[in-house]
Amino acid sequence: MREDKVTYCRICEPLCGMIATVEDDRLIALRPDKDHPLSKGFACPKGVAFTEIVNDPDRVLYPLRRSRDGEFEQVSWDTAMTEIGTKLRDVQRRHGNSGIGWYLGNPATFSTGHTLWSGAFMSLLGTPHSYSAGSQDVNNRFVASHFLYGNPTAVPIPDINRVELLVIVGANPVVSHGSVMSSPRIREGLNAITDRGGRVVVVDPRRTETAREFEWLPIVPDTDALLLLALLHVMFDEGLADAERLARQASGMDTLRGVVAEFSPEVVARRTDVAPEVIRELARALAGTERAAVYGRVGTSLGRTGTLTTALLDIVNLVAGNLDVVGGSMFGDLGVPGQRLGMTALQHVSTFTWAGRRSRVGNLPQVLGTAPASVMAKEMLTPGPGQLRALFVSAGNPVLSVPNGDELSAALDGLDLLVSLDIYRNETNAHAHYILPATTMYERGDFLLPFQMLFTTPFKQATDPVITPRGEAREEWTVINELVGVLARRAPMLAALHAINTVSSVLGRVPSPRMLSDLVVRIGQGGNHFGFSRGGLTYRKLVEEKPHGVVVADHLTPGALRKVVTHRGRKVRVDDPDLLAEIDRLPTDDDPPLPLRLIGMREIRSENSWQHNAPMLLRGGRRHTARMHSDDARARGIGEGDLVEVRSMHGRIRLAVSVIDDIKPGVVAIPHGWGHNGSGGWTRANAAAANDLGTGGANVNALISSNPDDLERLAGMANMTGVPIEVSPLESAAPDIPVRDASTSANASMS
Ligand SMILES: Nc1nc2c(c(=O)[nH]1)N[C@H]1C(S)=C(S)[C@@H](COP(=O)(O)OP(=O)(O)OC[C@H]3O[C@@H](n4cnc5c(=O)[nH]c(N)nc54)[C@H](O)[C@@H]3O)O[C@H]1N2
Ligand SMILES: Nc1nc2c(c(=O)[nH]1)N[C@H]1C(S)=C(S)[C@@H](COP(=O)(O)OP(=O)(O)OC[C@H]3O[C@@H](n4cnc5c(=O)[nH]c(N)nc54)[C@H](O)[C@@H]3O)O[C@H]1N2
Ligand code: SF4
Ligand SMILES: [Mo]
Numbered sequence: 001m002r003e004d005k006v007t008y009c010r011i012c013e014p015l016c017g018m019i020a021t022v023e024d025d026r027l028i029a030l031r032p033d034k035d036h037p038l039s040k041g042f043a044c045p046k047g048v049a050f051t052e053i054v055n056d057p058d059r060v061l062y063p064l065r066r067s068r069d070g071e072f073e074q075v076s077w078d079t080a081m082t083e084i085g086t087k088l089r090d091v092q093r094r095h096g097n098s099g100i101g102w103y104l105g106n107p108a109t110f111s112t113g114h115t116l117w118s119g120a121f122m123s124l125l126g127t128p129h130s131y132s133a134g135s136q137d138v139n140n141r142f143v144a145s146h147f148l149y150g151n152p153t154a155v156p157i158p159d160i161n162r163v164e165l166l167v168i169v170g171a172n173p174v175v176s177h178g179s180v181m182s183s184p185r186i187r188e189g190l191n192a193i194t195d196r197g198g199r200v201v202v203v204d205p206r207r208t209e210t211a212r213e214f215e216w217l218p219i220v221p222d223t224d225a226l227l228l229l230a231l232l233h234v235m236f237d238e239g240l241a242d243a244e245r246l247a248r249q250a251s252g253m254d255t256l257r258g259v260v261a262e263f264s265p266e267v268v269a270r271r272t273d274v275a276p277e278v279i280r281e282l283a284r285a286l287a288g289t290e291r292a293a294v295y296g297r298v299g300t301s302l303g304r305t306g307t308l309t310t311a312l313l314d315i316v317n318l319v320a321g322n323l324d325v326v327g328g329s330m331f332g333d334l335g336v337p338g339q340r341l342g343m344t345a346l347q348h349v350s351t352f353t354w355a356g357r358r359s360r361v362g363n364l365p366q367v368l369g370t371a372p373a374s375v376m377a378k379e380m381l382t383p384g385p386g387q388l389r390a391l392f393v394s395a396g397n398p399v400l401s402v403p404n405g406d407e408l409s410a411a412l413d414g415l416d417l418l419v420s421l422d423i424y425r426n427e428t429n430a431h432a433h434y435i436l437p438a439t440t441m442y443e444r445g446d447f448l449l450p451f452q453m454l455f456t457t458p459f460k461q462a463t464d465p466v467i468t469p470r471g472e473a474r475e476e477w478t479v480i481n482e483l484v485g486v487l488a489r490r491a492p493m494l495a496a497l498h499a500i501n502t503v504s505s506v507l508g509r510v511p512s513p514r515m516l517s518d519l520v521v522r523i524g525q526g527g528n529h530f531g532f533s534r535g536g537l538t539y540r541k542l543v544e545e546k547p548h549g550v551v552v553a554d555h556l557t558p559g560a561l562r563k564v565v566t567h568r569g570r571k572v573r574v575d576d577p578d579l580l581a582e583i584d585r586l587p588t589d590d591d592p593p594l595p596l597r598l599i600g601m602r603e604i605r606s607e608n609s610w611q612h613n614a615p616m617l618l619r620g621g622r623r624h625t626a627r628m629h630s631d632d633a634r635a636r637g638i639g640e641g642d643l644v645e646v647r648s649m650h651g652r653i654r655l656a657v658s659v660i661d662d663i664k665p666g667v668v669a670i671p672h673g674w675g676h677n678g679s680g681g682w683t684r685a686n687a688a689a690a691n692d693l694g695t696g697g698a699n700v701n702a703l704i705s706s707n708p709d710d711l712e713r714l715a716g717m718a719n720m721t722g723v724p725i726e727v728s729p730l731e732s733a734a735p736d737i738p739v740r741d742a743s744t745s746a747n748a749s750m751s
Contacts, residue, residue: 039184061471101129105396113477113513150566170299207662222722228312234283252575291327332453335525362708372716425681461549526552609673612685624697675699
C-alpha cells in the first residue's frame with residue numbers, strides 16, 4: 001500500500017516540511033510539504049535526495065565488528081553490546097571514568113533523544129572527555145553569551161520578518177539556509193526585506209550566493225572584530241547611541257567607550273580593507289534605522305578571536321539600539337516559566353557553563369561541558385591520569401571535520417576501544433572496533449527541543465517515524481540507556497539514573513525523548529498546560545491533529561533581555577576583562593608567513609562530509625575544488641581545473657582549482673567535508689569527484705592547526721578561517737615533504 005505521510009526534514013536548521021511517500025514500510029520518495037505554514041512547499045536538493053540516503057546500499061544496517069585482518073564483520077547487537085560492555089568496564093577499572101569519552105557530531109543536534117541522552121550520560125559519568133562539532137562551529141557563540149548575559153544559552157536571532165536593514169557578517173544563508181536561526185524560506189525572507197524597501201548588506205571575503213543577491217561588502221578574512229570595533233567607535237564618536245537607554249540596559253559602557261576610542265575607521269581601514277566612509281555610513285545606518293540588526297555565523301566564529309567577534313556583533317546591536325527590540329536582534333522564548341532561575345541553578349551545580357572545567361591538554365576552557373575537539377587526539381596520545389582510552393563517536397566524522405585528521409587517525413588507532421554510532425562507514429569509524437547502526441531521521445519520531453528558541457517565527461512541529469528502522473538500526477538514546485547500565489557500578493551519578501531507568505521500566509514507562517518533549521510542549525507557548533489551557537498543544541495533538549506544525553505566535557516578543565540576563569541588575573555586561581583582553585590579541589598580520597588567506601565555503605548539494613554518496617547530489621561530475629581569484633591564479637601560472645598544492649604552516653593538500661572573480665584577491669575558498677579516500681564505505685563518494693590524484697577530494701582540515709596554542713583562547717575553537725596559505729601548480733610544488741591529505745592517513749591506518 002502506498003501512503004503519504006506528513007513529516008519534516010532534519011538535515012539543517014529550517015526543518016522544512018516534507019511529505020514522505022511510503023510503500024510497504026519503505027520510503028519511496030520525499031517532496032516538499034505545501035501545507036507547512038513556514039516552508040510552504042520549499043525543500044532544497046539535500047532534503048529531496050534523502051530517500052537515496054535512507055535506502056543507500058552503503059548504509060550500515062547491522063552492528064559491525066572489526067576482525068583481526070582489519071575487515072568489518074557483521075555481529076548481533078547482543079554480541080556487540082556484551083563485548084563493548086566488557087571492554088568499557090575494563091577501561092573504567094584501569095583508567096577511571098575519565099578514561100572514557102564521547103564525540104558528538106552535527107546530526108546529533110537534529111535528534112532530541114540523541115542530544116539529551118548523550119549530554120546527560122557524559123555529565124553524570126563525570127568524565128572531562130566530552131567533545132562535539134561545536135568547537136568547530138558555534139561554541140564561542142555560547143561563551144560570548146556567557147560574558148554578555150551571564151547565560152550561555154541566551155542566543156539572539158535576527159527578526160527576519162520585520163527587519164529593515166540586515167547586516168550579515170560571515171554567513172551565507174542562501175546556501176546554508178540559515179544557522180543559529182530556524183527560518184524556512186530564508187532566501188525569500190531576505191528578499192522580502194529589500195522588497196519592503198529595506199537593505200541587506202553581506203560582509204564576506206567572497207561574493208557569495210547571498211552577497212550576489214544583495215549588497216556585497218568585501219573584507220579581509222578574520223578582521224571582522226576590527227570592523228565592529230570601528231562601528232562602535234563611530235556610534236560613540238558621533239553620539240549615535242542613546243546613553244540613557246544604554247545605562248539602563250548595560251553595565252561597563254564607559255570602559256567599552258574607552259576601549260573603542262582608538263579604533264577609528266581610518267585605523268582599521270588598512271587591515272580590513274573597508275573604506276572609512278563605508279564604515280561610517282554603515283554605523284549611521286545601523287543606529288538610525290529603527291529596525292536593524294547585525295547577524296554573524298560560521299565566518300565570524302572560526303577566526304582567531306571568534307568569541308570577541310561574536311560578542312561585538314551583539315554589542316553593536318545593543319549600542320545601536322537594536323538588541324531585544326522589534327525588527328532587531330531578538331531572543332526566542334520557550335514560554336516555559338523559570339528558565340532564568342533554572343539556568344542560574346544549572347550553572348551552579350554542573351559544568352554546563354563556561355570554563356566549569358579546563359582541558360588536561362592545553363588548559364582550555366570547556367563550553368557547556370564540552371572540551372575542544374582539536375585537542376582530542378593529544379588527549380589520547382598524552383599519557384598520565386585522565387588519558388582518553390575509550391571513545392564513542394556518534395553522528396560525527398571528526399577525521400574530516402576537526403583540524404589535523406592525520407594526527408587524529410593515528411590516535412584513534414591506539415585506543416583500547418572505539419565505538420561509532422552511525423548510518424554509514426566513514427573516514428573516522430574506519431578506525432573503530434565496532435560500528436553500531438543508527439536510524440536516520442525518518443526512522444524516528446521527534447520534536448526538536450534544541451531548536452525551539454531559534455525559530456524566527458515561533459513554531460512547533462512533531463512527527464512520528466515514517467518507516468520502521470531499516471535492518472537492525474536503533475535510536476542512539478536507547479543504546480545510551482544500555483551503556484548507563486554497563487558503567488553504573490563505578491559511577492555514582494550514573495547509578496542514580498540507572499535506578500530510575502530500572503524502576504520505570506518495571507512500571508512500563510521508561511523516560512523517553514517523547515515524554516520530555518511532551519512536557520515542554522504542554523508547558524510552553526501554545527501548550528495545554530496540563531488541561532489549564534483548553535485546546536492547547538500536546539505532543540500527541542501535534543502529531544495527530546497538526547502534522548504540518550503550528551505557528552504559536554506571529555512574531556518574536558521584545559523585552560526578553562530581563563528574562564534571560566542573569567548578571568546583577570539584569571544588565572548586559574560589556575566590560576568583562578577576559579573578553580576585552582582579547583582586543584590585545586587581535587592579530588596584526590604585518591608579516592604573514594604565507595601570502596594568501598584560506599576561507600571555508602558550503603555547497604548547496606553537500607552537508608558537511610556525509611551526503612557525497614547520494615547520486616542526485618553528485619550529478620554533473622561534481623569535483624572538489626579550491627576557488628581562487630583570477631589575478632592570483634594568473635600570477636602563479638594556474639588555469640581553470642589545474643591541479644595544485646595548497647600549503648599552510650600546518651600541512652598540505654592537493655586538489656583542482658576553479659578560477660573565479662567573485663572573491664577578494666588574496667583569498668582562497670575551499671569547502672570542508674571532502675577527502676573521501678576509500679577508508680569509509682561510501683562507494684560513490686570515494687569514486688566521485690575523483691580528480692587526477694584518484695581521491696574523493698581533499699581534506700581541507702589538513703591545513704588547520706590542532707595545536708592548543710593555535711586555538712581560540714576563550715572557547716577553544718579551531719581557527720579555520722583567515723589561515724595563511726600558498727597555492728602552487730602541482731609540478732612546482734615542494735617535492736620532499738609528504739602530502740598530508742586524508743588518503744595518506746587512512747591508507748596508513750588501514751594497514
Ligand atoms: N548546503 C549546506 N547547508 C548547510 C551545511 C552544508 O554543509 N551544506 N552545513 C550546515 C552547518 S553544519 C552549519 S554550521 C551552517 C553554517 O551556516 P553559514 O555560516 O551561513 O554557512 P557558511 O557557508 O559556513 O558561511 C560562512 C561564510 O563566512 C564567510 N567567511 C569566511 N571567513 C570569514 C571572515 O573572516 N569574515 C567574514 N565576514 N566572512 C567570512 C565565508 O565566505 C562564508 O560565506 O550551514 C548549515 N547548512
Ligand atoms: N574547515 C572547516 N571545517 C569544518 C567546518 C568549516 O566550516 N570549515 N564546519 C564545521 C561544522 S559547522 C560542523 S557542524 C562540523 C561537522 O562535523 P561532524 O559532525 O564531525 O561531521 P559530519 O560530516 O557532519 O558527519 C556526520 C556523521 O553523522 C552520520 N549521521 C547522519 N545522520 C545520522 C543520524 O541520524 N544518527 C547517527 N548516529 N549518525 C548520523 C553521517 O553518516 C556522518 O558520518 O564540521 C566542522 N568542520
Ligand atoms: S534546507 Fe534542505 S536540508 Fe535543510 S531542512 Fe530544508 S530541505 Fe532539509
Ligand atoms: Mo555546523
